[in-house]
Amino acid sequence: MAAYVNRTISMMAGDGPHNVATLNNGNVRVNMTNVDSPLQIFVRAKKKINDIFVEIDDYVKDAVTFMHAVSGEPGIATAQDVTNVEGFVDKVQAIREVLKRDHMKVAFFGRTSNGKSTVINAMLHDKILPSGIGHTTNCFLQVEGSDTDEAFLRTEGSTEKQNVQSVGQLGHALCDTRLQECSLVHVYWPRELCALLRDDVVLVDSPGVDVTPNLDDWIDQYCLDADVFVLVANSESTLMLTEKNFFHKVSTKISQPNIFILNNRWDASASEPEYLDQVRTQHADRCVDFLARELRVCSAKEAEERIFFISAKEALMTRLREREKPVSSPILADGHQIRYFEFLDFERKFEECISQSAVRTKFAQHSRRGKSIAADVCAVLDHIYTNATELKAAKVEQQRVLHEQLSAIEEQLTSSTRQMKDKINRMVESVEHKVSLTLSQEIRRLSALVDEYDQPFRSDRAALDAYKRALHRHVESGLGSRLKKRLSSDIGHEMDEAQKEMAERMYSILPSGKRAAAANYIIPHQQPFEVLYRLNCDNLCADFQEDLSFRFSYGITALIQRFQGKHGARLALKNPPNYTPLPATISAAPPALATPRSAGPLSAEEWGMVSKFALGAVTSQGTMGGLLLSGLLLKTVGWRIVAVTGVLYGALYLYERLTWTGAAQERLFKRQYVAHAGKKLRLIVDLTSANCSHQVQQELSTMFARLCRLINEATTEMDDELMDVKEAIKLLEDASTSAKKLRNKASYLSHELELFDDAFLKNN
Template identity: 60%
Template sequence: MAAYLNRTVSMMSGDGPHNRSPLAALSDHRPLRTTPVENSPLQIFVKAKKKINDIFVEIEDYVDDAVDYMKSIEEGQQIIEQEQVKQTETFKAKVHGIRDVLARDHMKVAFFGRTSNGKSSVINAMLREKILPSGIGHTTNCFLQVEGSPTDEPYLMLEGSNEHCAVESVGQLAHALCKEKLNESQLVRVFWPRNRCILLRDDVVFVDSPGVDVSPNLDEWIDKHCLDADVFVLVANAESTLMVAEKNFFHKVSMRLSKPNIFILNNRWDASASEPEFLDQVRRQHQERGIDFLVKELKVCTPKEAEERIFFISAKEALLARLAEQGQNTTTPLAEGFQTRYFEFQDFERKFEECISKSAVKTKFEQHTQRGRHIASELKDVLDNIYSDAQKIKEDKLHQRKDLHDKMNYTEQQLMLITREMKQKIHNMVEDVEQRVSKALNEEIRRLSNLVDEFNLPFHPEALVLNVYKKELHSHVEAGLGSNLRARLSTALAMNIESSQREMTDKIETLIPANHKGASGIIPLRRQPFEILYRLNCDNLCADFREDLEFRFSWGITALIQRFASGGSGSLLAIKNKRESPTSSIIPMTPTEQVDGRLLYSNINNDDWSILTRIALAGATSQGTMGGLLVAGFLLKTVGWRVIIFTGAIYSCLYLYERLTWTNKAKEKAFKKQYVAHATRKLRMIVDLTSANCSHQVQQELSGNFARLCHLVDEAINEMDTQLKELESQVNGLESAASRAKVLRNKANYLIHELELFEDAYLKLHH
């Protein structure tokens, strides 16, 4: 305090402006506040509040992005559990709550003391305007909270109500407060325009209280109005010492709050001007008691800190001085030593601003900073896990995709190789079947007479009966040929086909996944052995068969000539021609006669016929009387009539014998002979067609079975292709999820770094 005394002496010297009256000195309108507004410690809180609000805006956006991201990957990628998403969603409410608290956070100073100690006057002096009613007696009968209003008009709000009550003057406020029947613990909020008060603009809130000696409800006061206060100001009466009621109140405060910031203002120190000889002694006495109270009783600070928390002021003089600064005329006389008391009031304001700024930054923002860092760290850990899990799952999916791609390529290549191999095998087998069927059918055709002889249906040459007989014979021949062919070929062909099908199945089975094989592997389409259908269709094939059942004597002239012409003479003649002309071509055979349904051919040359042969042929073919007479005369002249008669008798007997034996049995035999000849010729015409048809059936069976197996492989390949596309989509999704998680994780690091910078700038630096 020596510095203040020296400064007072300097101001009281004759060459200074203080030779004039104090009010005259104030009339110069020079501001006596030494701390510029822009360098005010309160700006630390203002800047810190703006900074942490900006950070939490980013944190809120970040949490929203993180929650949306986690919901998206929860549905699409399944790399995060629903519980984690729900836990993350709780951060939204927490951050929103912190933002609401930050918006309401301010620097709060609570003034306490006995009634009429000047608490309202101190607040008015600090606000540089007479806002709260003050005067002699008990003027504050409830808690008054003065805070900045964004509007240009002052108003007040009663506790529990949102109604704005207009306040045009201090007198009106006092009248309104007196008019309302208020409880001493009730809070009335007074909103004063910020542009009219620097402290309110800097987010400082003042709480004026009733006297601590008017109510015993100190605990209720503390719980309702003091727990969030950053600074407590005890306004004491310098004309007396600290009372028990004042001490008891702050003892209760220190029990609920850890080391509260307490300032002691010894108000009405202007009374010491009347007794200047006791000034130092009284000041020292008040200061010692105040230090003991703060250090020894409350234990809230050190002795050195306590010295800087005790001030001797005159709130009334300070208010008058500031009203004079604003040009409001006043004629109230000021006591001796006003400048010293006024500068000490300014010193209190400076230290109060430093203290409340540091305290508010710490109490209001430290916990929020830690919670913000905790939220960002928690999200960072979750995103780290998501990123690592997404990367791990992505690697697994990439390996699965590669394995599946290799498997699909291998399957396609193997299918091509097996297809070529099976095509060649089917081709070889088809050729083998064609040869076997052709050979077997030719052999059966050669034994066709035996098959026809086995037909036992009664025979009758009548046309209607014969037609039925032929139809049944057609069916018998077709059934017999089919049965014989099946007996000769079916077993071997079925075994070969089954073997080929099994080989196909075994080869294809290696290319088909287990889920396509079923419980018992690949099941062939056919439940029974394959059997070739031999479609001979004898009914249509032999439809043009025309039997010849007329009697013909086998020793007739025509028959003999035909036998002779087709027998040795022709053969000898052909040999002779070959000997005479080696280069001559084979003589074409010409049909001579149909015997038993067969056409007989002769290679007799017309130039080599003998005279006898020509005469006989002419006689046989002329069928005229002249021809017969010529032949008879020639024979009679040559051999004689006895030989002719004997020969004629034998000839007649032979004719009679054959004519008598030409029965239905003989006719049936001749019919079957003719039918065998005709059917043989017709069947030989369809040997190639039938063998080709049978081979085609085998080809269809094997190709169909192989096509079915290939279809299973194609289905497996298509499924693998679908899985490949799905894996590709999952890999892209995981890559996007990991990339997004990395970005959000980096943003969490950025936010944590921002909070660390905030701590370094506003918390650690101002500790």
């Protein structure tokens, strides 16, 4: 016995710094500390994995926010991706809720009155659950830590706090209003009063396995999440079939449950010390055989480490004494120190086992799920990062192409503008020359146009004015139609060709994507070009004054004028004319009578004197001159010749006078009109050609300006598109950067879970 005691004390002293035992004169002093308790592994693991899942929760929420931000951009994230990541938020929240409730759970089972409640009280260092004679637990009692200093209990399905002292009535088999066997009562005890509860250990007391056949219901409700099972047996007997059957059912639903067997009431062996070793060996062999061979939950060697012979009552009394609480029976049987040490050994191994088991069963699955969530979110973010990177590369290429297109359009537009301006200037000059030449030709053919006018002619003033107005319209219409016929077709063809060339040049400048939209806009108009001009003969010839008085063609004045005109022409070839205004006395004469100052056989003064003399000869005022001239002629050529000449001259005069009819007057009128209109029209040749060239210039410039405006609109759209591309590049860059950071954070979280596995799971 002494050797066993010494071995047990040495074992307790050497197995872990948290239990220190000394033996002084048969008295045992045990110093307990919880600084390095194995239960702290679970506590640290729970805190660590909770911290990791807080980060995972923030990470998933950040990922969802990011996904919503980029979901509006096509091609980055699909609606299904957003839905998938949003689903992880609820999953992480559920895991966090489970982690908050995760604790180390140990369930105590055994036959009725085997001391399950007493064992729990001894482990809690206080008499919390009812125990002792007549105190048979009738329902499940779950003892767990409370964050307050208040001790209370709640029945299943109720939130009402009840006095913890009422647990004696609720869980007592002798109570009249007892609960059902499968009912659960939560007993909350302040954590600060018990190290086990402070370390998140939950202890579940149960009715005897021999009181009900509903073992399957018990297992389903209270055993599936238990980390350790403690079978409290009665060392005064042996393992019963009901106990074995219960754990056989447990092993079918839980893979390799952690089972400890406590042979309680071992203090009874003190009365028969001669059979102590034999009974102990018998009980130990049967328990090892049950765990290793029947249940196969561990090896035989491991089973030996999970079988203990204790006295829960003695352990509770010892601990109550340490806390200086009154004890009903202070007398302890011989060997109680050894049994107490073995109880301590059970607690140590139980703590190691439940901590390892709880860390593995509670957190391993959460760690795997955390890695899976991080990997799934990382895969989505990696896909988003790839999409954003590819889209960014495409947008950068699009930006480069737009820059090149804008530069090319600017260069081509500058070159085309210079060429088109040169072409417009050349065409304007060509049109001006062509209009001037054509109009001059038509003016020379004006007499034919006037001759075509065949309206009745009368010399009275009213009829003559109406005739002139009609002739104005005829000349304007005829001359205009001839000019239109000769000019509009050629100039219109040139205009169409020029506009077509402009359109094609501008069409080629536009980028291919803009050509289809501009095709209907930049083609030249389909209406034929017409040269617009107005001769306006009414105003142009408004100062025309006809002279329809009869003049003999071979009168002295006419002959002198003809003769003077011939000499004037010859003199004009020799000397440039220098016209001077006519005297007021002859200002009404036709323009042809203007006298040039020239040198020749007769001076200008001499011709003037001759003219005056001739005129005087044929007027009443010049009778004396005529007589002198007649006398001179008679004396020179003879009277016969003069008489014959006079007769012929008079016959000619009479003929012209008789033929001076309305038709002759019309011919004279038309000759005078042609001379006057031709002179006036020649004055507007330059103006008309300039107007026509200006029309052509205006038409081409307008067309070119419209085409340039179209190019400007296209470049404006391209500038806007370029701005959109730049903004898209920035958004994609931000998206790729954020996706990369979140993806890297997923790797960081996975690494944190790997470190958690290395620290808490792989060594267990």
